[in-house]
Amino acid sequence: GAGVSQSPRYKVAKRGQDVALRCDPISGHVSLFWYQQALGQGPEFLTYFQNEAQLDKSGLPSDRFFAERPEGSVSTLKIQRTQQEDSAVYLCASSARAYGTGKYYGYTFGSGTRLTVV
Amino acid sequence: DAKTTQPTSMDCAEGRAANLPCNHSTISGNEYVYWYRQIHSQGPQYIIHGLKNNETNEMASLIITEDRKSSTLILPHATLRDTAVYYCIVRASGTASKLTFGTGTRLQVTL
Numbered sequence: 001g002a003g004v005s006q007s008p009r010y011k012v013a014k015r016g017q018d019v020a021l022r023c024d025p026i027s028g029h030v031s032l033f034w035y036q037q038a039l040g041q042g043p044e045f046l047t048y049f050q051n052e053a054q055l056d057k058s059g060l061p062s063d064r065f066f067a068e069r070p071e072g073s074v075s076t077l078k079i080q081r082t083q084q085e086d087s088a089v090y091l092c093a094s095s096a097r098a099y100g101t102g103k104y105y106g107y108t109f110g111s112g113t114r115l116t117v118v
Numbered sequence: 119d120a121k122t123t124q125p126t127s128m129d130c131a132e133g134r135a136a137n138l139p140c141n142h143s144t145i146s147g148n149e150y151v152y153w154y155r156q157i158h159s160q161g162p163q164y165i166i167h168g169l170k171n172n173e174t175n176e177m178a179s180l181i182i183t184e185d186r187k188s189s190t191l192i193l194p195h196a197t198l199r200d201t202a203v204y205y206c207i208v209r210a211s212g213t214a215s216k217l218t219f220g221t222g223t224r225l226q227v228t229l
Binding site: 004033035040041042043044045048056091093106107108109110111112 | 159160161162163164203205216217218219220221222
């Protein structure tokens with residue numbers, strides 16, 4: 001597609017519920033990133049995929065957070081047993097080139113999924 | 119990656135130039151300066167980046183001081199649609215490529 005698509009746009013979950021957030025990157029983009037953005041803060045890195053390989057998951061805040069990209073295209077961020085502190089906007093970004101290749105290709109971000117845990 | 123310091127907020131009159139400063143006094147020789155902006159309810163949008171030379175594109179100009187310890191993003195003729203949070207990010211090439219965002223500068227363009 002023309003841009004990065006994220007769904008759902010909004011999600012309300014009851015505390016303790018599991019949620020799954022979807023990211024459709026730009027077709028052919030190798031790199032895919034997930035970020036978490038709390039209200040009034042800048043986005044914070046969660047995890048990175050190069051094709052189907054998850055090369056960096058250092059930003060995942062707990063083992064309740066899990067991400068996958070099984071075929072190297074669509075990615076899903078899953079949060080188990082949601083807590084109120086998980087309320088945030090979850091942003092996905094994709095880029096044409098691989099992480100750490102030394103040359104910068106702009107990242108294209110989606111509009112995010114706003115998760116509210118009640 | 120080096121830490122950046124930006125003012126929390128700025129105002130600019132429509133049609134005037136908006137000059138957004140960024141300090142990055144601990145920047146390393148292989149670190150680039152990147153600017154992104156985030157309009158309300160949207161994801162961040164790439165604006166421009168540079169290493170040591172001044173850069174210009176259709177959106178903005180980037181002026182980097184000779185010692186590279188600070189830079190300025192210039193929007194030459196700000197419009198209401200430029201109201202957004204602007205993030206200055208320094209990032210090394212060839213190593214970790216994730217973007218580390220701070221809290222940015224909230225630019226309000228007014229009539």
